[in-house]
Amino acid sequence: MEERIVVKISELRTFVIDVLVNTGLSREDAEITADVLITADRRNIESHGVARLKRYVDGIKSGIIIPDTRLSIIKETPVSLVIDGNGGMGQPIAYNTMKMCIEKAKKGFMCFAAVRNSNHYGIAGYYTMMALKEKMIGLSMTNSAPLVVPTLGKNAMIGTNPISIGFPSKNEKPFLLDMATSTVPRGKLEVYSRKGQSIPDSWACDEFGNPSTDATHVLENVVKRKGGGLLPLGGGIELTGGHKGYGLSAVVDILSGILSSGALGLDVYGKRGAPAEVCHFLGAINPEAFMGLEEIQENLDSYIQMLKNSEKAAGQNRIYVAGEKEYEAEEKNKATVSLQDKVFITLNDIGKEYDLKLQESQKE
């Protein structure tokens, strides 16, 4: 059984900020990045939490992320922005872009931004939640390293390209969708591979482009660039709708990378030791553009209740709406959060270089 280590969120935050400042980030950018990572852990999205810190530190060391650059505004209209991240850290680029979108949407009713030359930005939903906190509709998506095979193809050409969209509610939790457009992320294959379990045939395909149930084989192929990879939502064939997931993931590439004239498909993380050129698409919509905040919040509450109160499948006692499980986890993990022991050890390994130590805490 996997061991888990409880840490205080305040201490984890200080630790992550201190590490990032030591790698060359400004304190402000380090604080933003730490908040994005820790929010993921609090929401039980561990794959995108502080477990990623090592990749960011390594990315800064190897030149994939430039720690001390600032974003540039390439183009601006009353309702849109094109941003160049200049190879910087993804979280502060996306955070500062979303802040501009929200400010512009206050006056102009909405604002969408296409961002190029950024890096991995953590959970897509974080930026959507920034809009939700301002009682706006939020939108966030990003392209990513090529891991997903197009329908009828056999090579990984597109990223797991997540889509997040959120709407403000009144008494219910906000509606917050945050989903990869692949059936599952790579991390799920790693879990099944470790356990030696076979995977559903809609998750991944082999080097011939045929659906595979062997996670270990698929991961080996991916590492050795032999072909195959993850499958789009809906699986590897048109019969089960795989072309729809493929289409959605292309939409994310187009909005993020084509509207900004940034990198797409194979060109994301295309050059070793150079900035990853990740692209995002972010937006905020003022509810006053439509029926207004009050009415929209009430409509959403009723809709959520309609869905949740509907009859449950045999053996089930609860229907969820998007984001609900994560909001509940976030509330639960207010003061402390538990980390996998291997993540705790890795964090302290990173810390050693800078004389920083993360302590184990008592469970609340």
Add this chain to the structure above:
Amino acid sequence: MEERIVVKISELRTFVIDVLVNTGLSREDAEITADVLITADRRNIESHGVARLKRYVDGIKSGIIIPDTRLSIIKETPVSLVIDGNGGMGQPIAYNTMKMCIEKAKKGFMCFAAVRNSNHYGIAGYYTMMALKEKMIGLSMTNSAPLVVPTLGKNAMIGTNPISIGFPSKNEKPFLLDMATSTVPRGKLEVYSRKGQSIPDSWACDEFGNPSTDATHVLENVVKRKGGGLLPLGGGIELTGGHKGYGLSAVVDILSGILSSGALGLDVYGKRGAPAEVCHFLGAINPEAFMGLEEIQENLDSYIQMLKNSEKAAGQNRIYVAGEKEYEAEEKNKATVSLQDKVFITLNDIGKEYDLKLQESQKE
């Protein structure tokens, strides 16, 4: 084997317009509706073509569609509209709303419209294509009659709620996604039921909410309102990503029905013999809001070529991008289109009431 009857498109158009004018539509609205239906047939999306004419005529007769009403603008900002369709025919409501969006996007860079109190509007992609013809990015979605079961539920609560989005290209065909957020539409179950074939377990669930491979059983349950129905894209369980398709279909409901304070979920087609209260969400984005038309078109061409030129799965010789098959069909079906014989017969049955006849033509 199913028999097919070839008809001239010019004659089919005149026939459909004449039928609709006889049911009480203005000539202008009839022309719009006929073009939406015939475009679907030309693009090989027969389920949304002239085969639907009977349902529209019956809908007008029974009070679900009010043929002689006009839409009202409920709210307007420089970049948004809220429209009330006042129970009218879906196609002219969506067409006229999209025209307004395109005009507003010429000055204001973008415009999105939430529409309430409309009816079935045909293929979502038609309105996206209106924007593409003006070299804009188009967006079109609609809610629909409850047929889809939420993840962990057992009753159909939401529609097949399609999403369409399109981007202008230069030499390649435009990218045009047009997808139901369920794995398949109801019509697919009907085809398998007639053939007595079992269906993949990601298509539909039984009255207990369990994935079913028996199309006939599922359809009987739907007709008798016994529970069960279609499954969201990704299937009936979280393991295969069904909660993602469920989330996407809720997003369509929210954008269409919540932003407009219209009907949602069970309330769409909720009252017998009364307007169906279908809601749409439509939008046009001017490429000048981002890197501009020329650059975006060229970026899209390169991206499409990158995807299409990538290696094919074993036994495949072609990778498609969204909309490509349909554009090719539309070009092929320029002068004539073939209809299922039962559709041809039904059309002439409708025509009899108004002394109208549709002739069989020679294949080109």
